[in-house]
Amino acid sequence: MNKTLFMHIVDRLSNEFHFFRQKKNALGRASLSPLQKCTEVIRVMAYGSAADTVDEYLRLGETTTRSCLENFVEGIIYFFGYEYLRRPAPVDLQRLLDIGEQRGFPGMIGSIDCMHWEWKNYPTAWKWQYSRGSGKPTIVLETVASYDLWIWHAFFGPPGTLNDINVLDRSPVFDDIINGQAPQVTYSVNGREYHLAYYLTDDIYPKWATFIQSIPIPQGPKAVLFAQRQEAVRKDVERAFGVLQARFAIVKNPSLFLG
Structure with missing residues (x-):
């Protein structure tokens, strides 16, 4: 996937899909960024690797990776399905x-x-x-x-x-x-x-x-x-x-x- 397309998807999901918005926890610390979540999804889809392969590198656990993939797919269908599906x-x-x-x-x-x-x-x-x-x-x-x-x-x-x-x-x-x-x-x-x-x-x-x-x-x-x-x-x-x-x-x- 080329960078322009990838960043367009990240921008659309982060602005219009609640799951991908960056939030803060009770201590005021920022949660995972939309770029981290979408990068992990593309890695799983492109290489077919297990969900916890790079959990330390991207700081995403297996459960979070699964949630990212499920929500990413739902977001793609919702925003782009009318044109491509x-x-x-x-x-x-x-x-x-x-x-x-x-x-x-x-x-x-x-x-x-x-x-x-x-x-x-x-x-x-x-x-x-x-x-x-x-x-x-x-x-x-x-x-x-x-x-x-x-x-x-x-x-x-x-x-x-x-x-x-x-x-x-x-x-x-x-x-x-x-x-x-x-x-x-x-x-x-x-x-x-x-x-x-x-x-x-x-x-x-x-x-x-x-x-x-x-x-x-x-x-x-x-x-x-x-x-x-x-x-x-x-x-x-x-x-x-x-x-x-x-x-x-x-x-x-x-x-x-x-x-």
Whole structure:
């Protein structure tokens, strides 16, 4: 994270979020500064280390670090969520459709996939709720991402022995379609008109009209070309996961923080 962005976040949180304001205790001593609290949060997120790794250096205990992270996340969602954690507006949707058509997939508005985040310091009583047979609990993140790494749908953390399919069963990704509030989309393929946008997926997902999968064993040049294009464009969501893990080691390595 560049310094300008970081200081903007610190300034916004310290001015408008009560937890990050510097206070004084009963002896008149100043408490932790907003800069100390936000620095500790960024350290935990960027390096994925335990909450008490540098407690003597920054003078933050483990419990305080947890509180800082929880309040930091709440503050970011409250102040910046309307801009960066929203569903596509009509202008955004049209841009996604235009880019999808240029890449050979008219009506495509993103790629959907799941990522499993290993949970190391899990509560023992919860272990088998989050295990998939390997003995290592994982927390699942379902994401829809577009070509520009914009993650505009995220469904995270449901309990159970989950894979991509039963996460999809609980996910709100199709709530707009079910409620009849899906955006109006019109495009033509092979002379036939369609009115439902779709996502690119891998083979584990069901064969629904809203999912376009690759061809496992393509026969003929047309099928081979389609499989190559579909698999190349579907990498958008995997690239988004890669960038997310590269920037924030907290979601790359086994989680030491939650427990």
